[in-house]
């Protein structure tokens with residue numbers, strides 16, 4: 371066993387203790403989990419205590435009781451399989467779990483339990499590893515460690531009665547790993563269950579008075595560097611616990627009713643509730659969004675409300691028109707969430723902005739023929755007919771329709787997804803830093819830049835332990851060159867939306883500041899003025915969404931106008 375956890379007063383050093391085969395987690399600091407490698411690997415300790423004879427996941431005898439099938443406890447088996455796949459082969463839990471539930475016919479309450487077990491355990495890894503380390507006298511094998519994490523989550527954060535949490539986990543381990551490991555897990559879980567999480571925290575986390583960030587990192591299961599980044603971007607450290615709590619809660623599924631193609635009323639009739647801010651948003655409390663007709667027909671889609679609002683804000687900025695239809699560019703469009711909304715507004719107009727909210731027409735007009743598939747080069751500079759907004763002003767305006775959209779992504783398979791989700795947009799595969807379009811031709815450019823995604827941790831439970839702060843410098847270079855290219859692509863008087871799904875200052879304000887410092891042909895607009903329905907977006911001129919304030923991803927928006 372290596373170093374112990376945070377004893378008593380806490381050292382403030384909450385780095386992960388051990389990370390076989392996982393480079394990134396090592397450097398993160400802050401309650402980092404121990405990363406797993408292949409079953410049975412690494413620890414070098416004798417089997418009896420933490421390992422035991424392995425059995426295949428499908429059951430199989432060896433204890434004289436004949437084969438036992440994991441389907442006996444489908445939820446815990448599914449959650450355990452997800453944890454193993456994340457640890458062994460860097461699987462994405464949010465992609466794997468739904469497939470696994472479908473393949474195994476796990477539904478209803480069993481599916482909900484499996485989801486809470488898998489996602490909750492993954493979110494809390496850092497905290498659970500610290501407790502497990504305090505309670506075990508040897509380093510568990512990776513599969514045993516995953517089972518302990520699963521048990522710890524039930525004991526410390528779910529309302530599973532302790533005897534059930536311990537008993538079901540021990541059964542799972544006996545079946546999936548072996549009797550020796552089951553004995554070990556039983557002993558460790560009993561120790562874990564002897565205290566509540568609140569009682570464990572002073573033992574495993576640094577004293578908040580000495581190291582507030584370190585304490586929050588352990589208490590809320592976030593790597594330390596991410597807590598620091600949130601604190602810097604938030605500006606008000608007293609909100610940090612609330613933010614981290616919101617980051618650990620499962621987000622509501624939010625849908626967008628693409629204007630002219632669907633409506634919030636249509637989605638409400640399918641069992642959703644209208645959104646809080648976006649006139650096109652609807653919340654789905656439970657159920658599979660794919661079963662909703664409008665979603666299946668790509669007239670509506672799953673899209674976070676902040677993603678809808680940043681796209682909407684771009685369309686609301688008045689630009690001085692030349693009398694013709696506008697031309698819009700979505701530079702990093704894949705997989706197509708924002709492009710799908712921009713495409714609908716470009717064609718049909720911001721219907722909700724021009725009528726009382728909820729009054730949009732659900733008509734589904736046949737879209738005009740499209741110009742190019744993902745691999746083709748669109749006639750990017752040939753604007754379609756129709757009137758755009760013409761007056762330069764300060765307040766938000768509803769776009770009236772008649773624009774043409776070019777959507778582009780560097781990756782062909784992502785461009786193909788954009789092609790599938792949009793109707794009228796021309797779609798190409800192109801690197802935004804080597805433009806496939808003439809400079810200065812677009813009226814509006816959406817740059818939804820590649821980023822760390824720290825603003826969407828709620829949706830990808832294991833992502834926080836995989837992100838590496840070392841990658842931010844490289845991302846920053848790409849973000850700066852894409853923003854420079856976006857500003858070159860827009861015509862004088864036109865506007866660029868710089869968007870990241872990350873609040874990290876190095877990806878947001880610092881990028882904007884650097885690019886503005888190098889150019890004298892750009893002014894920054896107050897993005898908040900184009901989102902009057904949303905409060906608490908920060909001090910401006912950018913707009914920063916937060917999960918705990920808005921119930922959305924932590925999305926950042928800056929609006930930049932090329933000077934006429």
Ligand SMILES: C[S@@+](CC[C@H](N)C(=O)[O-])C[C@H]1O[C@@H](n2cnc3c(N)ncnc32)[C@H](O)[C@@H]1O
Pocket residue numbers: 677701702703704705706707708709778779780781784800801802803818819820821871
């Ligand atoms: C944050 S995602 C965009 C999400 C998208 N706007 C949406 O709403 O669905 C960033 C995208 O940028 C693309 N990308 C990365 N580097 C790029 C580059 N140099 N040029 C163009 N696209 C790039 C990635 O393939 C990825 O699809």
